[in-house]
Amino acid sequence: MKLVLAAIAILSGLAFTGCSRTSGVVKAESTRKMAPDFALKDAAGKTVRLSDYRGDVVLLNFWATWCGPCQIEIPWFIDFQKNYKDRKFAVLGVSMDDDGWKSVKPYIEQRKINYPIVVGTEETSQLYGGIDSLPTTFIIDRGGRIAAVHTGLVSKSVYQDEINKLLDDKDDGGVLQEPARRSALVDPRLAAVLFAR
Amino acid sequence: MLILASPLCFSQGNVLTIAAPPKVIAKAGATVEAKITAQLRPGYHCNSTTPSDDYLIPLKLTWTAAPLSVAEVVYPKPQMEKYAFSDKPLSVYTGDFDIVTKFNVPASAPPGPTVISAKLRYQACTDRMCLPPKTVDVSLPIEIVK
Numbered sequence: 001m002k003l004v005l006a007a008i009a010i011l012s013g014l015a016f017t018g019c020s021r022t023s024g025v026v027k028a029e030s031t032r033k034m035a036p037d038f039a040l041k042d043a044a045g046k047t048v049r050l051s052d053y054r055g056d057v058v059l060l061n062f063w064a065t066w067c068g069p070c071q072i073e074i075p076w077f078i079d080f081q082k083n084y085k086d087r088k089f090a091v092l093g094v095s096m097d098d099d100g101w102k103s104v105k106p107y108i109e110q111r112k113i114n115y116p117i118v119v120g121t122e123e124t125s126q127l128y129g130g131i132d133s134l135p136t137t138f139i140i141d142r143g144g145r146i147a148a149v150h151t152g153l154v155s156k157s158v159y160q161d162e163i164n165k166l167l168d169d170k171d172d173g174g175v176l177q178e179p180a181r182r183s184a185l186v187d188p189r190l191a192a193v194l195f196a197r
Numbered sequence: 198m199l200i201l202a203s204p205l206c207f208s209q210g211n212v213l214t215i216a217a218p219p220k221v222i223a224k225a226g227a228t229v230e231a232k233i234t235a236q237l238r239p240g241y242h243c244n245s246t247t248p249s250d251d252y253l254i255p256l257k258l259t260w261t262a263a264p265l266s267v268a269e270v271v272y273p274k275p276q277m278e279k280y281a282f283s284d285k286p287l288s289v290y291t292g293d294f295d296i297v298t299k300f301n302v303p304a305s306a307p308p309g310p311t312v313i314s315a316k317l318r319y320q321a322c323t324d325r326m327c328l329p330p331k332t333v334d335v336s337l338p339i340e341i342v343k
Contacts, residue, residue: 066254066320067327069282096329107252133326152326153282 025148025158026165032145035060035138036127040094040118043105048118050092051144057084057166058140059091059159062120065103067134069153074111076156080163081115087167088142091115094124096134141166211333212238212321220338226304228268231337233258233296235317242289243319245275249287254320254330258296262313265300265339272296280324306341313337 035058037051050060061077063070077091093115095104100119108117125131128138139148139162148162216234223229237243244253260267273294277286296317315335321328 064327064329065252066330068253068280068287068322069324069326071252072282098330103252133328135326152323 026139026162027147029141029145032141032147035140035144035146037144038124038127040120040124042116042118043101043108048092048116050140053090053092053140054144055142056088056090057142057163058089058138059163060094060138060140061091062094062096062125062128062131062134062136064096064134065107066097070135072153073135073137073156074113076159078112078114080159084163084167089163089167093117094120096120096125096131139163139166141169211331212241212328213243213317213319213331213333215317215333215335218335218337220310220340223265223300223302223306223339223341225302225306225308225341225343227302229265229300229302231298231300231339233298233315233317233335233337234293235290235296235319236293237291237321239292240323241321242278242280242287242291242323243321245288245290246272247275247288249283249285253287254318256290256317256319258298258315258317258335260298260313260315262300262315264306264311264341265302265313268299268301270296270298280322282324302341308341308343311339311341313339 035050037049039047039049042048050058059077059080061070061073063074074093077093080089081091093113095117097103097119104117104119107113120131128136133151135150135153137150137154137159138146139150139159141147147166150158214236216236218231218233221229221231243256246255246257248255256272258270258272260270273290273296275288275290278289278291279286298315313336315337317333317335318330319333320330
């Protein structure tokens with residue numbers, strides 16, 4: 001019994017330590033809103049849903065081939081996808097090019113983009129409040145909540161810091177903490193603590 | 198579902214506006230020039246009609262000129278400006294600039310007032326972000342005289 005209580009205490013502690021580390025431009029967990037889900041096709045015609053990435057930290061980037069500042073960020077995102085992919089991280093690009101794949105497909109091939117790209121619609125834009133300026137990038141936590149938003153070009157280190165904070169965050173929105181959650185099922189007092197938001 | 202109004206709801210509208218052009222007197226059987234003055238919001242630039250890269254969207258003025266016909270559209274000389282997002286200077290327009298159009302007026306053009314129209318397509322950016330391409334309607338009042 002002591003062992004179980006110790007484990008519960010450790011898991012609880014990890015959860016709250018994770019919360020407290022989200023500072024700076026990363027929003028406090030209590031203020032994060034769910035990222036609206038969408039289903040869009042990738043270049044191969046496969047449907048990609050944002051919700052498919054639940055459990056991962058996601059960098060959701062709205063961009064276009066004609067957007068100069070977006071060109072600067074894309075190599076960074078290629079690096080992130082390569083360097084963080086084993087840590088349950090993903091980049092997802094949403095192109096807002098009017099002519100869709102006609103412009104986007106050659107661009108993906110030319111730039112050797114290694115992360116999924118979908119072509120967005122006006123509806124997708126409206127889901128996110130109306131994407132009026134590009135690039136616009138959302139950093140989404142493992143629970144599918146928006147932890148940071150950037151409109152316009154920011155530095156690579158800003159993204160890196162935010163991604164690292166979220167990757168280090170032990171609160172995963174319920175995906176990685178199954179042992180703790182199962183424990184909570186048998187201990188209502190722990191449930192009250194763990195799931196209080 | 199519209200959950201992110203505060204960070205993103207900052208619609209820029211048209212950062213490029215067109216000053217109302219004065220009426221042009223067009224003599225039938227002659228050529229006539231009309232000047233369109235575009236005004237870009239400070240801090241913004243738009244690609245020139247000959248952008249530096251293939252991926253950039255050029256500024257373009259397209260007339261529906263009947264009963265006149267377009268002889269030539271003369272765009273201003275672009276500026277070469279360096280921005281944070283580009284390794285090399287870009288061919289752009291900033292501030293106020295004029296686009297001059299030369300029209301042929303047919304000898305058979307019916308005398309009297311008319312309005313011809315154009316669409317100005319542009320794509321604007323600051324040094325950190327870009328707005329989607331937009332099209333502005335242009336109306337030019339004309340008095341055709343014999």
